[in-house]
Each structure stands twice: as structure tokens, then as C-alpha cells.
Amino acid sequence: MALVTFTSPEYKDKTVYAVAGSHTTTILKLALENKIPINFQCEDGECGTCVVKVSSLETKERMGGPLTEKEKTVLKQIGKLTAAEIEQMIVDDLPSEWRLACQMIVRDEDIRVEY
Numbered sequence: 001m002a003l004v005t006f007t008s009p010e011y012k013d014k015t016v017y018a019v020a021g022s023h024t025t026t027i028l029k030l031a032l033e034n035k036i037p038i039n040f041q042c043e044d045g046e047c048g049t050c051v052v053k054v055s056s057l058e059t060k061e062r063m064g065g066p067l068t069e070k071e072k073t074v075l076k077q078i079g080k081l082t083a084a085e086i087e088q089m090i091v092d093d094l095p096s097e098w099r100l101a102c103q104m105i106v107r108d109e110d111i112r113v114e115y
Contacts, residue, residue, distance in 0.1 A: 026102055071099060
């Protein structure tokens with residue numbers, strides 16, 4: 001089980017349990033199931049509306065798996081990542097703090113999601 005804390009300046013923080021390892025539970029799906037008002041449109045990783053900032057609440061700082069190709073493209077288009085930052089993430093084997101909620105799969109780690 002992972003704890004996911006959703007935080008926004010407009011709403012009270014809400015922490016929910018997420019079943020890790022399902023390979024289908026995205027941040028967006030978890031938010032919708034728990035009535036957390038994350039903005040979204042396409043739900044397919046192409047519009048960038050559901051961009052969130054993810055940080056680890058643990059010391060291992062993994063914050064999900066690697067970025068999907070859709071995430072890399074969209075995050076670059078909306079100015080959250082540069083090509084150099086994407087290359088550095090590959091070298092360092094660390095994901096970006098900027099993610100698309102519809103693409104990031106919940107893992108067995110406690111995270112904070114700022115929306």
C-alpha cells in the first residue's frame with residue numbers, strides 16, 4: 001500500500017491509500033476515485049492539462065517509473081522540461097518531478113502530488 005497525498009492551494013490536503021503494483025492505477029484514476037479535482041481533458045497523455053508536481057515522502061525518492069514517451073513530448077511542449085533535462089534523467093535513472101497524472105502509475109511509495 002502506498003499513501004498518496006494530494007495537495008493544492010485551493011483545497012485541503014487529502015491523503016488516500018493506493019494499491020501499488022496494479023500497473024493500471026494512474027494518479028488521475030486515483031484522484032477521480034477519491035473526488036480530488038485534478039484538471040484533465042484527454043486522459044491519454046496528449047494535452048498536458050493534468051500536469052502535476054510529484055515529490056517523494058520517503059528517502060528513496062523514486063517517484064514512480066520513468067517518463068512515458070507521451071510525457072516527455074508533452075512536458076517539453078508545455079515548458080516543464082527541456083531536452084537536456086530529459087537526457088539527464090535518463091543518465092541519472094531518475095524521473096522528473098513533473099508528471100502527467102493520466103500517465104504516471106502509482107508504485108509502492110508514499111508521494112505528494114501537487115495539482
